[in-house]
Amino acid sequence: MSAPEPQTAPPAEQGAEPLPVVVVGAGGMGRAWIGTVLRSDAVRLVGVVDIVPGAAERAVAETVPPQRREGVVAGTALAQVVEASGARAVVDVTIPAAxxxxTTEALHAxxxxxxxxxxxxxxAEALSLAGHAETTGTLFMVSxxxxxNPHLREARRLAEELGGAGVVTTRFSRAPRFGGFREEMAHPLIVDMAIHAFDAGRVLIDADPVSVDAVSANPPWSWYDGDAVATVTIRYASGATHTYTGSWCSPGExxxxxxxxxxxCPRxxxxxxxDTVPSATGEDGQQLPGRAPGAEELWELDASLDAFARAVREGTTPESEVHANIWTQAIVEAAVRSAxxxxxxxxxEVLDEALAEAKALDAAGGWSSAxxxxxNGASGLSRVR
Ligand SMILES: NC(=O)c1ccc[n+]([C@@H]2O[C@H](COP(=O)([O-])OP(=O)(O)OC[C@H]3O[C@@H](n4cnc5c(N)ncnc54)[C@H](O)[C@@H]3O)[C@@H](O)[C@H]2O)c1
Structure with a gap:
């Protein structure tokens, strides 16, 4: 089975003008994204959209400095804000259901x-979006x-020096009291948090994930309705494994x-x-200190936005383009089913079922036949990252 090259990169843009973008979804994370856009040289904030009347205006008033507010259009409808602002790209920070x-509306525009x-x-919806990206020939990157995280990349570099990561383990213990939707979800830890570690595991292991074994639980003292504790083992085609043990209700350490x-790793x-610079120990006990990141390195949202803007400008396919990111979502879905x-x-199993559903969804929408x-569910995905 060989996967086609992703077909979603748009043609290269001319010039180095900052890319005018609209942020859709003005909730907690939307505000973080507005701040990220404002401090970037690669993009320019021209619009904010939120489906709740007044929410976009409030977010602009509370997060955009007065001298930069004039060039920012706020509203409830993406098409109108794009038309009025001249936006040429979208940052989608809405709730997952939206x-x-x-994203479909934006890609088709x-x-x-x-x-x-x-x-x-x-x-299934994620696969459908891969189809919409193909149909429109327009880039969809998942942040x-x-x-x-430069430390994660350094951990990978150290692992490569030692022959490559083969047995990866992650231990996650926190005790946050969020309130809200996370405390009502069936699998808050796996779906909302472990997704980050599953995705980071894919950065460390050079292979496609193949299967998942998961056990989840909810301790008697947990303040979550759903399972706040899980152990998930992901097997990769290379034979590598990533085992994640996490808890969202473990105060103390x-x-x-x-x-x-x-x-x-082999050696x-x-x-x-x-949090800090990784380090390694060789088979002879030799200590290999990791390198600290340079001051110029971009982190997290800033790095993600920069990679996106560069890909739009240069017409290239970035990491985490939808065809590559779907592996991470497939791990989450397989973990929930396994638990x-x-x-x-x-x-x-999960990709093939989701493909059938996605084809039905696209046929009903009439927008994409890609x-x-x-x-099969994996045949259109890009390999590795
Ligand atoms: N990367 C991270 O570490 C991280 C952290 C938190 C949240 N997130 C993700 O960010 C996204 C948003 O999370 P949040 O915590 O800001 O949620 P939130 O509920 O605070 O905000 C979402 C906003 O989207 C708006 N919205 C919903 N449907 C819309 C639509 N159709 N059009 C326009 N606006 C719409 C809502 O009115 C709300 O203001 C989620 O996908 C979440 O998983 C990521």
């Missing part, structure tokens, strides 16, 4: 999209901000938000606490 309609994780609310990592082990069913779940050429 990712599919918002010819606007490249940088969308917050998850790609979409379901794996998995935690993969844009908390890890960093990235978790604590160990990468076992040694890499250790990363998720619920008490059995190993292959990625082929997925009809996919032989």
């Amino acid at each position: 990712h599919h309609p918002v 010819g606007l490249p999209v940088l969308g917050e994780k998850p790609c979409a609310a379901t794996l 998995q901000s935690r993969r844009h 908390e890890t960093s938000w990235n978790g604590r990592w160990s990468l076992s 040694g082990t890499v250790a990363w606490d998720g 619920d069913a008490g059995r190993r779940v292959t990625l082929d 997925l009809t050429t996919w032989e």
Whole structure:
């Protein structure tokens, strides 16, 4: 089975003018994105959209400095704000249920999209968006901000020096009291948080994920309705494994938000606490200190936005383009199914089912037939990252 090259990069743009963008979704994360856009030289904020009347205007008033507000159009409808502002790209920071309609509308208007994780609310919707990106020939990149961490890249470099990561483990322990939707979800840890570690694992391991074994639980003292604790093992085609053990209700000895990592390699082990520079120990006990990132390095949202703007400008396919990101969402969906069913779940199983659903969704919408050429759920995806 060979995957086609992603077909979603738009033609290269002329000149180095900042890309005019509209931020859609003016909630907590939307405000963080407005700040990220404002401090970037590669893009320019020209619009903010939120479906709740007045929310976009409030976000602009509270986050955009007065001298920059005049050039920013606020409203409830994407098409109107794009028309009035001259936006040429979209940052989609809406709730997951809105990712599919918002991104579809933008792609069909010819606007490249940088969308917050998850790609979409379901794996079927995520595959449908890959089809819309193909049909429109327009870039859709998913922002998995935690993969844009220079320490994670350094951990990978150290692992490569030691022969490559083969046994990866992540320990995550926190005790946040969010309130709201996370405390009502069936699998808050796996769906809302572990997705970051699954995606980071894909940065560290050079292969496609193949299957998932997951066990989840909710301790008696948990303040979540759904399972706040899980152990998930992901097997890769190379034979590598990534085992994640996480808890969102473990006060006391908390890890960093990235978790604590160990990468076992043929000639040694890499250790990363998720916060500071990683280091490694060779098979002879020799210590290999990691390199600290340079002051010029971009992190997380800033790095993700920069990669997106560069890809739009140069007409290239960035990391985490939808065809590559779908592997991460497939791991999440397989983990939830494995935890619920008490059995190993292959990625082929969830991807094939999702492809059938996505084809039906696209046929009903009448906007995209690109997925009809996919032989199976994995055949259209890009390899590795
Ligand atoms: N990368 C990270 O670390 C991180 C952290 C938090 C949230 N997120 C992601 O960011 C996204 C937004 O999360 P949030 O915490 O800001 O949620 P939120 O509920 O605070 O905000 C979402 C906003 O989207 C608006 N909205 C909903 N449907 C819309 C539509 N069709 N058109 C326009 N606006 C619409 C809502 O009115 C709301 O203001 C989610 O996908 C979430 O998973 C990522």
